[in-house]
Amino acid sequence: MIKIDKRAASALIWLLLLTMPYWLVWVHGYTALGTRVMVLSLAAMSLNFLLGFTGVLSFGHAAYFGLGVYGMGLTIKYLLPSTLAGMAVGVLAGFVAAAIIGALIVRLRGVYFAMVTIAFGQVFYFIAYRWNNVTGGDDGLSGWRRVPIDLGFTRVDILGNDKALYYLVLLCFAVAVTIMWALLGSPFGRTLLAIRENERRARFLGIPVDRHIWLSWVISCTFCSLAGTLYALLNNFADPHDLRWDQSGDFVIMAVLGGMRSFWGPLIGAAIFVVLQDYVSSQTQNWMSIIGLFFVLVVLFFPRGVLGILRRESAR
Amino acid sequence: MSLLRVESVSRRFGNLVAVDTVSMVVEPGELRAVIGPNGAGKTTFFNLISGFLKPTAGRIRFRDEDVTDVMPAKRVWLGMARTFQVTEIFPELSVGENLRIAVEVAAGYRLRPWVGRDADAALRARIDELLAMAKIADKRHRLAGELSHGDQRATEIMMALALKPQLLLLDEPTAGMGDQETYDITQLIRSLHRDHKLSIVLIEHDMRVVFHLADRIMVLAEGRMLAEGTPAEIAANEAVQAAYLGKAA
Numbered sequence: 001m002i003k004i005d006k007r008a009a010s011a012l013i014w015l016l017l018l019t020m021p022y023w024l025v026w027v028h029g030y031t032a033l034g035t036r037v038m039v040l041s042l043a044a045m046s047l048n049f050l051l052g053f054t055g056v057l058s059f060g061h062a063a064y065f066g067l068g069v070y071g072m073g074l075t076i077k078y079l080l081p082s083t084l085a086g087m088a089v090g091v092l093a094g095f096v097a098a099a100i101i102g103a104l105i106v107r108l109r110g111v112y113f114a115m116v117t118i119a120f121g122q123v124f125y126f127i128a129y130r131w132n133n134v135t136g137g138d139d140g141l142s143g144w145r146r147v148p149i150d151l152g153f154t155r156v157d158i159l160g161n162d163k164a165l166y167y168l169v170l171l172c173f174a175v176a177v178t179i180m181w182a183l184l185g186s187p188f189g190r191t192l193l194a195i196r197e198n199e200r201r202a203r204f205l206g207i208p209v210d211r212h213i214w215l216s217w218v219i220s221c222t223f224c225s226l227a228g229t230l231y232a233l234l235n236n237f238a239d240p241h242d243l244r245w246d247q248s249g250d251f252v253i254m255a256v257l258g259g260m261r262s263f264w265g266p267l268i269g270a271a272i273f274v275v276l277q278d279y280v281s282s283q284t285q286n287w288m289s290i291i292g293l294f295f296v297l298v299v300l301f302f303p304r305g306v307l308g309i310l311r312r313e314s315a316r
Numbered sequence: 317m318s319l320l321r322v323e324s325v326s327r328r329f330g331n332l333v334a335v336d337t338v339s340m341v342v343e344p345g346e347l348r349a350v351i352g353p354n355g356a357g358k359t360t361f362f363n364l365i366s367g368f369l370k371p372t373a374g375r376i377r378f379r380d381e382d383v384t385d386v387m388p389a390k391r392v393w394l395g396m397a398r399t400f401q402v403t404e405i406f407p408e409l410s411v412g413e414n415l416r417i418a419v420e421v422a423a424g425y426r427l428r429p430w431v432g433r434d435a436d437a438a439l440r441a442r443i444d445e446l447l448a449m450a451k452i453a454d455k456r457h458r459l460a461g462e463l464s465h466g467d468q469r470a471t472e473i474m475m476a477l478a479l480k481p482q483l484l485l486l487d488e489p490t491a492g493m494g495d496q497e498t499y500d501i502t503q504l505i506r507s508l509h510r511d512h513k514l515s516i517v518l519i520e521h522d523m524r525v526v527f528h529l530a531d532r533i534m535v536l537a538e539g540r541m542l543a544e545g546t547p548a549e550i551a552a553n554e555a556v557q558a559a560y561l562g563k564a565a
Contacts, residue, residue, distance in 0.1 A: 187425040194417045197406035201472075204366070204404070205421050206392030206479060212426075 013264060017170060021163045029275075031162040032234065037274045038169045039230045042176055044254035044266035046223035049180050051252070052260035053189070054216040055196030057110070059248045060117030063124045064094040064221040066243030068228020070128060070135065073238035077144040083158065084149060087172075087229045094225020095218065097124075102217040106210045118245050125243040141238035158233065169230050176223045181263060183219070192216050224251075253295055259305025268306050317380055319344045319483055319515050325364050325374030327357075334360040336539040337374070342483070347509045347516045349526045352536035353559060358519045359401060361536065362487050365517070366398045367391045379482065395482035401491055401519075403468045407461025411452060411471055414460050415443045418478035446474045450504060466497030470504060477508065484508070486518040490525055498522060505529060527551070535559070 016023075020034045047061045071090025072083075079085065105116045128135045135141055146165070149156040158165040183189045191212050194202040203209050232238050241247060250273065258269025273291060280287035302309045320342040327335040335357045342348050350358050363369040365376060367388035376384045383391055406414050419442045425431065431439070447453040450470040455463060460471055469489060476484055489505060490498040502525050508514045509529070520526045526533060526547070533550045535542040537559045543550060550556055 183429055186430050187420040187428045190413070190417045190420065191426050193409060193413075194406055197408055198404055200400070201404040201406065201475070203388050204368075204392060204398055205418050205475065206389045207421055207426055208387075208389045215427075 009264075013267070014174075017173075020170075021166050031166050033274065033278055035162075035166045035169050035234050037271050038166070038173050039227050039234060040251075040254065040274060041267040041270040042169075042173045042230070043224050043227035044251050044258070044270045045177060045180065045263075046220050046227060047251045048255040048260050048266045049184075049223070050216050050220035051255055052262075052265070053184055053196060054192040054213060054220075055199075056213055056216070057114045057252070058117045058217070058220070059114045059245060059252065060119075060121030061221065061224050061251050062243050062245065062247035063117075063121035064098055064225045065228040065231070065247065065251070066124055066128065066238075066240075067093040067097055068225035068230075069232040069238045069242045070141065070228075071225070072229040072232035073141040073144055074134070076147060077141065081147050083147045083233065086232070087226070090229035090232070091222060091226050094228065095222045098218045098221030098225075102214045102221070106214045106217065118248070121243065121245055121248055125240060125245070128238075128240040128243050135238070135240070138240060140240060142236075145236045146233040165233065169234070172226060172230060176226055180219070180223065184263070188212075188215075253291070257295055257298055257305055259307035261304055262307040265305050265307040272306065317344075318342065318377075319346075319379060320365070320517070321377040322365065323375045323377070325361075325371040325376060327360055327364055327369060328372045333539050335364065335371075335536075338536065338539075338541050339374075340534055340541075340544075342515060342517060344482075344515055345513050347505075347518070347529055347531045349530035349533045350517065350519045350536060351521075351523075351526055351533060352542070355538075356536040357539040358536055359487060362398070362485060362517075362519055366396060366485055392479060392481075395480075396485065397476035397479045397481035397483070398485035399469070399472045399476055399487060399489065401487045403465070403472050405460045405468055405472050405475070407459065409460060410457050411447070411460050411463065411467075412443060412456040414471055414475060415446055415456075415478060418475040419443055419446070422479045442478070446478055449477075449507075450474045451500075464497070466493055466500060469493070469497075469501060473501075473504065473508075477514075482515060484514055484516045486516060488519050488521060490520065490522050498525065502528060 021031045024031060024034050043061070043065050047058065050056050050058055068090035071093045072086035075086040075089045101120050105113060108116055129138055131137070146159050148159050156164050156168065158168050191202065191207050194205065194207060195209055195212060199209055228242065231242065254269035254273050255266040256269070257272060258267065259265030276291050276294065277287055280290045298305060318341045322338065322340040324337045324339050325335060326333060326337050338361060350361065352358050360369065364371045367386060371384065375382060378391065378394055378396060381394065383394065406417065416439065419439050420426065423439065447456055450473065452467055452470055455467060460468060463471065473489065486505065490501050493501065505516065506529055509516055530547055532545065533547055534544045535550060535556050542559055543553045543556050
């Protein structure tokens, strides 16, 4: 294989994403499937900012994703019929929750950290699950729909036009991903790599490790809740399962499947996950066992994920 | 003003007293060696100075400031840098990136989301300077984890040096090295001390290295200070000879 030029690869990815609604139909896809890939990719890439580039495993990112989902749903249903307001509320909710919870747990490491992120995540799940008259409980929050965005000079009809919704999601994805990409190439981003590589050395270089992990956690969770708000728009629905720990597990699977050491890995992982889910679930109810098997094979034989394989081949 | 003043520090682990009321004063520009048989408490003593462990008794002053309860990162900000017995670097990053992180943190950029062009040029110049000093410039693009033991150690020392410390703490810098590597590292430490006037405290097993480098030597045995003096005084000290020979016998 020819050596992959990083810039060319990035340009190719952006080009494919920009044109996705048009080429998806050739491969028997549909626009909403592409939108789903983008939303879940954003969530998985946000998680990977923490997992792959700070070396901290969270099993509770669904909580912040779900806060985005419910922030959007509740805002449009009860507060203000505005998509942008829903986004602001969802992201703010995720940010505040992450900032507070992060401050409580940032001293923990490894399995202990992961366990506590699950525990806090389940708290939000049970609130959504039990608080029937506001959140709709186990039935989820329905009876609301995404609202076209009025920009004054023009109206973006994300309700009636699938492609408009896709491009709104792509715009949010692009902004979030560009910020994360820029951060990872900055001195701050390199302190995160330092923590991932060797926490003791990082500490004795004078990096206040806990504070930097907290920052990485808050950035990661906030972008994950942005993904949550978009997910609510896509489904016109808020499902309590979006908050649950198995949803967090799906994000981890996407990141690891695609390759958690590579920036674009989780995008590939999410695409594989969503497409397999879409295709296999039409054949059998047990689609998760197929994904599970695929995941096990990748982890056993290609611990660096799908992108890791490509990269190793290209390095030869 | 003394650079480092360790006042009767002790450290217990349960019933074991790893370090028992040890005091030490290091003057600016001094190269001090800490030696002693295995299990003498040298590394624990070092961990107390650098803040990796807290003493159960005693005080530590650095540049006239009481740092006994100050966290490691802040001791680094005050001008204390260290290396470890088992080299601690960033194995999956290149040598250049290892140094870049250290240089950026030293420049106070650790929270910056971007670097300007001028600042970037200054950082690069500093990295080049450090690479040249350790004679590892040809390895800057190699992954640090793939280097020889000696080059990894040199990288670690340069990362510590990038912080422009007032005091450099080296925990067995030549541990596990061959003759040539030991010689190279010894030369590097000597040049840091002689040419860059750096104050250094080092733990060392290799007596050739110690007597070659140190201005003063402190001997620990079973957690206590056995002797302190110039290399000549220590070589002539009967208690020290007994401690080492006694262990050997």
